[in-house]
Amino acid sequence: MGSSMRFGRGVVFGVAALARPACGGGGNHGDAPIELLVGISADGGPTRLYGGDLRGRDLRLLDGGVGLVQRYAWSPDRTRVAFVANDGAGDATVYVLDLPDGVPVPVSPPPPVGGYASDPQWSPDGTHLAWVGSLVDDAIDTDELWVGSGAGIASAVSGSEHVRGTSRPFWSPDSTHLADGGQVAGMQPNGAVSLWVVGADGSGRTNVSGALVVGGSVSWNSPTGTSGRGPRQVWSSDRARVAFLADKDTDEVRELYTVKPDGTGIVKALAAPTPTSDVGAFEGSPTAPQLLAQRAGTGAQLWVAPAAGGGALAVSGATEVLGPWNTRWNADGTRIAYVAAGGTELRTVAPDATSPRLLASLADPIPSFGLQWAPVDLQLGFAAGIEGVSDPDHFLLYTIVDVAGAAPVLLTPNVSATEGNVLESSWDGSPDATRLGFVAQPDAAHAYDLFVVNADGSGRAQLTSRPAPDGYPGGSQWTPGGARFVGSEGDPIDGDFRLRSSAADGGSRATIVDEDAIGPDGWTQNPELR
Numbered sequence: 001m002g003s004s005m006r007f008g009r010g011v012v013f014g015v016a017a018l019a020r021p022a023c024g025g026g027g028n029h030g031d032a033p034i035e036l037l038v039g040i041s042a043d044g045g046p047t048r049l050y051g052g053d054l055r056g057r058d059l060r061l062l063d064g065g066v067g068l069v070q071r072y073a074w075s076p077d078r079t080r081v082a083f084v085a086n087d088g089a090g091d092a093t094v095y096v097l098d099l100p101d102g103v104p105v106p107v108s109p110p111p112p113v114g115g116y117a118s119d120p121q122w123s124p125d126g127t128h129l130a131w132v133g134s135l136v137d138d139a140i141d142t143d144e145l146w147v148g149s150g151a152g153i154a155s156a157v158s159g160s161e162h163v164r165g166t167s168r169p170f171w172s173p174d175s176t177h178l179a180d181g182g183q184v185a186g187m188q189p190n191g192a193v194s195l196w197v198v199g200a201d202g203s204g205r206t207n208v209s210g211a212l213v214v215g216g217s218v219s220w221n222s223p224t225g226t227s228g229r230g231p232r233q234v235w236s237s238d239r240a241r242v243a244f245l246a247d248k249d250t251d252e253v254r255e256l257y258t259v260k261p262d263g264t265g266i267v268k269a270l271a272a273p274t275p276t277s278d279v280g281a282f283e284g285s286p287t288a289p290q291l292l293a294q295r296a297g298t299g300a301q302l303w304v305a306p307a308a309g310g311g312a313l314a315v316s317g318a319t320e321v322l323g324p325w326n327t328r329w330n331a332d333g334t335r336i337a338y339v340a341a342g343g344t345e346l347r348t349v350a351p352d353a354t355s356p357r358l359l360a361s362l363a364d365p366i367p368s369f370g371l372q373w374a375p376v377d378l379q380l381g382f383a384a385g386i387e388g389v390s391d392p393d394h395f396l397l398y399t400i401v402d403v404a405g406a407a408p409v410l411l412t413p414n415v416s417a418t419e420g421n422v423l424e425s426s427w428d429g430s431p432d433a434t435r436l437g438f439v440a441q442p443d444a445a446h447a448y449d450l451f452v453v454n455a456d457g458s459g460r461a462q463l464t465s466r467p468a469p470d471g472y473p474g475g476s477q478w479t480p481g482g483a484r485f486v487g488s489e490g491d492p493i494d495g496d497f498r499l500r501s502s503a504a505d506g507g508s509r510a511t512i513v514d515e516d517a518i519g520p521d522g523w524t525q526n527p528e529l530r
Contacts, residue, residue, distance in 0.1 A: 082120035112137035157202035267309030287333035374433030461506025
């Protein structure tokens with residue numbers, strides 16, 4: 001889940017008031033579809049799970065009163081919701097709810113004292129649900145990997161080896177296997193982990209990372225997703241291999257490896273450039289069994305490697321200086337965008353190192369995760385620093401088309417050295433790539449507000465207008481179809497808060513939740529949209 005937001009003063013209506021017209025624009029409509037999920041604490045009470053439509057009608061309680069709701073996730077077909085709730089003692093149970101009118105059903109066993117469950121992860125086809133939790137009462141407080149169908153009590157599939165320190169599970173693209181990191185108690189000291197693969201039915205659990213050097217460990221620095229958010233993916237697109245970073249040959253020197261799900265055929269896909277530097281990060285192609293990886297040190301740093309090993313190819317120039325990971329595949333895997341020259345150059349290249357392009361040279365750098373491909377077309381959006389402004393939170397927002405000779409389009413004109421600027425990671429493109437939503441400060445008299453704008457810079461609309469200095473929006477996102485833009489605006493000082501939505505062009509605005517329903521100490525989690 002995203003971060004929570006806390007608020008102060010307000011009118012106390014309690015939980016029941018969340019279905020009243022004060023919570024939205026249309027009153028109570030029992031047949032309104034459930035288009036979003038949101039966790040809400042009314043007046044500082046337990047967080048409860050609500051669902052409703054995007055126009056503020058019929059926001060209703062979904063969790064059946066089973067406890068304090070912490071994490072929740074839609075099934076891929078949006079017909080079911082998995083969530084974690086803590087009972088009065090703080091012990092966790094995982095539930096699944098069929099929509100629109102189902103009753104929450106527990107899918108994890110009764111928790112022991114101190115029982116914990118992490119974010120539920122649906123398989124891509126929606127037939128299975130996995131999570132990591134400490135739900136078995138044992139002497140060493142083991143974390144287990146649990147998998148079930150979502151219709152009955154799940155099973156622990158992490159075996160009798162007592163895997164500890166388990167990470168979130170990574171589903172294979174075809175939903176048949178999971179990969180996860182775990183530590184065998186008493187055998188891997190200092191928090192070191194190995195990579196394990198298990199079938200969705202619990203069969204064939206295997207340590208696929210093999211032998212490591214003394215003190216060695218596995219990691220997967222794979223920052224896939226919009227602005228660095230989203231699933232970290234370790235599987236190749238054809239499901240044939242799992243990728244990981246490990247110091248198998250030299251302690252503290254990570255190199256990139258891949259292996260088959262049964263643990264055979266392990267290969268070093270990309271070696272470290274020197275005995276004292278690493279392969280720092282990787283990301284799989286969305287369409288081909290290839291890995292994009294960054295090597296530390298001097299020389300050509302960005303490489304494309306076949307997932308099966310052999311023939312790694314440098315795709316960045318030998319004299320280019322790459323900074324922290326700020327690299328993206330486009331949706332069809334035919335182009336790679338990356339940032340060079342200390343963040344001031346935006347470049348693209350094909351995965352076979354052909355057709356390199358310098359798209360933009362900037363006076364100030366693009367921040368980490370300040371780069372996004374549009375979901376379609378050849379368009380890139382990026383945030384960049386402002387010349388002469390050292391504040392790390394202030395940037396301008398641009399788009400550019402990936403063709404030779406293209407010029408950046410400025411979407412957020414700079415008002416002054418400290419105003420009219422975009423927060424680094426607070427922007428997202430619509431699914432059809434025609435609009436962008438962002439958070440910016442319009443002028444000295446206002447706090448940060450929500451905006452939408454066309455990708456060509458036209459049609460900019462300001463959705464919120466809050467006085468400086470206290471108000472701010474957060475948690476903004478597009479609906480999956482791109483028809484509406486949803487964002488929250490709040491003020492931690494005076495408790496003024498709303499969760500709102502608008503049409504893609506900024507019109508047809510509606511309030512989903514407002515401060516009267518939240519209360520003086522209420523708070524909300526970021527919504528999950530259907």
